[in-house]
Amino acid sequence: MGKLRFLFALWMAKLSIPALRITRHNGTDFPGSLAVKLCPDFLKYIGKPAHIVAVTGTNGKTTVANMLGDVLTAEGKSVLSNRAGSNIVSGISTALLKGCDLLGRVRPGYDLAVLEVDERSAPKVYPYVKPDYIAVTNLFRDSIMRNAHPGYIADILTRSFPRESKLILNADDLISGSVAPENQRVYFGIDRLPTDVTECENLLNDMRICPKCAGKLRYEYRRYHHIGRAVCESCGFHSPDSDYLATKVDIAAHTMCIRESGVEYPYTLITDSLHNIYNIVTVIAALRQLGFDHETIARRMAEVKIPASRLSEEKIGGVNVIMQMSKDKNALACSRNFDYIRSKPGRKELLVMMNCMGVAKSWSENPSWMYDTDFEFLNSDDVTCLVCAGPRAYDYKLRLLLAGIPEEKIRLAEDEFAALELLPLTPGDDVYILYGVDGMPLAHRVKAKLKEMLLAKEGAE
Numbered sequence: 001m002g003k004l005r006f007l008f009a010l011w012m013a014k015l016s017i018p019a020l021r022i023t024r025h026n027g028t029d030f031p032g033s034l035a036v037k038l039c040p041d042f043l044k045y046i047g048k049p050a051h052i053v054a055v056t057g058t059n060g061k062t063t064v065a066n067m068l069g070d071v072l073t074a075e076g077k078s079v080l081s082n083r084a085g086s087n088i089v090s091g092i093s094t095a096l097l098k099g100c101d102l103l104g105r106v107r108p109g110y111d112l113a114v115l116e117v118d119e120r121s122a123p124k125v126y127p128y129v130k131p132d133y134i135a136v137t138n139l140f141r142d143s144i145m146r147n148a149h150p151g152y153i154a155d156i157l158t159r160s161f162p163r164e165s166k167l168i169l170n171a172d173d174l175i176s177g178s179v180a181p182e183n184q185r186v187y188f189g190i191d192r193l194p195t196d197v198t199e200c201e202n203l204l205n206d207m208r209i210c211p212k213c214a215g216k217l218r219y220e221y222r223r224y225h226h227i228g229r230a231v232c233e234s235c236g237f238h239s240p241d242s243d244y245l246a247t248k249v250d251i252a253a254h255t256m257c258i259r260e261s262g263v264e265y266p267y268t269l270i271t272d273s274l275h276n277i278y279n280i281v282t283v284i285a286a287l288r289q290l291g292f293d294h295e296t297i298a299r300r301m302a303e304v305k306i307p308a309s310r311l312s313e314e315k316i317g318g319v320n321v322i323m324q325m326s327k328d329k330n331a332l333a334c335s336r337n338f339d340y341i342r343s344k345p346g347r348k349e350l351l352v353m354m355n356c357m358g359v360a361k362s363w364s365e366n367p368s369w370m371y372d373t374d375f376e377f378l379n380s381d382d383v384t385c386l387v388c389a390g391p392r393a394y395d396y397k398l399r400l401l402l403a404g405i406p407e408e409k410i411r412l413a414e415d416e417f418a419a420l421e422l423l424p425l426t427p428g429d430d431v432y433i434l435y436g437v438d439g440m441p442l443a444h445r446v447k448a449k450l451k452e453m454l455l456a457k458e459g460a461e
Contacts, residue, residue, distance in 0.1 A: 032093030047106035057137030317454035328436030
């Protein structure tokens with residue numbers, strides 16, 4: 001009966017794909033959502049490639065999964081992925097059913113699957129999907145109402161990861177680096193940097209005491225929040241050593257090395273943001289585990305790009321327009337972006353529109369996450385204007401005022417398009433559009449309107 005139900009769900013889901021294509025809804029996870037509704041254990045029966053890599057963690061999993069898929073595809077591999085859908089059960093089901101035949105068997109052409117998996121979906125995914133490797137980027141505080149605390153998420157992952165999966169973990173994150181202690185594991189990390197500190201500069205600091213003896217941790221160096229290298233002065237517990245360590249990181253020269261087994265291999269840096277360097281090192285570690293040599297990985301990594309949905313830049317009418325996803329409800333993601341913005345030279349104008357659009361009709365996210373976010377990083381002379389827009393505009397204005405930002409720098413418009421009129425758009429300035437995950441379509445329409453304004457202004461001059 002279960003198999004018959006699965007086949008019915010599979011056929012209905014497959015029939016929905018051309019219908020969605022006709023109606024131009026290609027990028028949805030509706031096929032998988034329909035399949036799971038008709039057959040709740042759909043993932044149990046659907047065919048899967050012989051090799052699977054899963055990517056999870058609070059931040060960076062989309063970037064890592066996409067870059068990993070890009071490199072594998074460039075190397076001639078046929079890869080199944082859920083990059084066009086969601087990272088929960090429905091999105092993963094959609095990805096897998098697109099790679100199987102009418103009997104649910106995976107088509108022979110697919111070499112492997114790269115699946116981005118939401119942390120909270122782990123108990124529903126891993127009973128049926130047994131990855132060869134699971135990369136965990138990091139664990140931080142995320143949506144309070146959904147994810148509670150990183151320790152809670154770490155426990156979910158520990159209980160859910162298949163014992164046979166080999167883990168690729170962040171040596172600089174004592175929370176994610178300690179999940180599923182019975183599993184085989186390798187570690188990646190970044191060596192000490194000139195910008196490192198020893199005391200936490202952030203509002204969030206979730207790893208202060210030793211997980212073994214509850215003694216106080218001392219950080220030999222710290223990047224941000226609890227990311228760094230720590231040691232317990234009471235019992236000697238310390239951060240694990242990295243199997244894949246980024247050394248000689250030179251952002252200005254766009255170079256770094258990866259040290260493995262005492263040998264250093266040169267790489268080109270394709271980003272100047274620290275959190276994306278971590279994403280790159282994660283991809284390199286995963287590719288090494290898959291058997292690729294450093295020369296091949298270095299060549300391919302020099303060609304890939306950070307997904308444009310996360311960060312893109314365009315010069316328009318003398319103004320540099322930067323689209324930067326700043327995940328609403330995620331204090332760490334926003335803090336990292338604010339830190340990145342303050343590190344960039346030149347004058348900046350910000351359109352702050354990180355609003356959770358999808359839930360506005362049914363409930364409201366607890367805005368306490370804003371008070372875990374380092375808005376203080378934006379209290380800088382070179383940040384000349386901050387325009388708060390959207391349903392949370394007044395919340396953002398209040399938080400910016402509490403961060404010590406002068407009120408004359410802050411402007412407000414509930415309508416995102418009207419907010420564009422409040423930006424000075426001074427030639428030579430960098431204009432940042434900061435948007436949330438489900439605000440991406442709106443953000444692109446806002447950028448299109450801004451482009452129209454800037455080109456019209458340029459033409460008038």
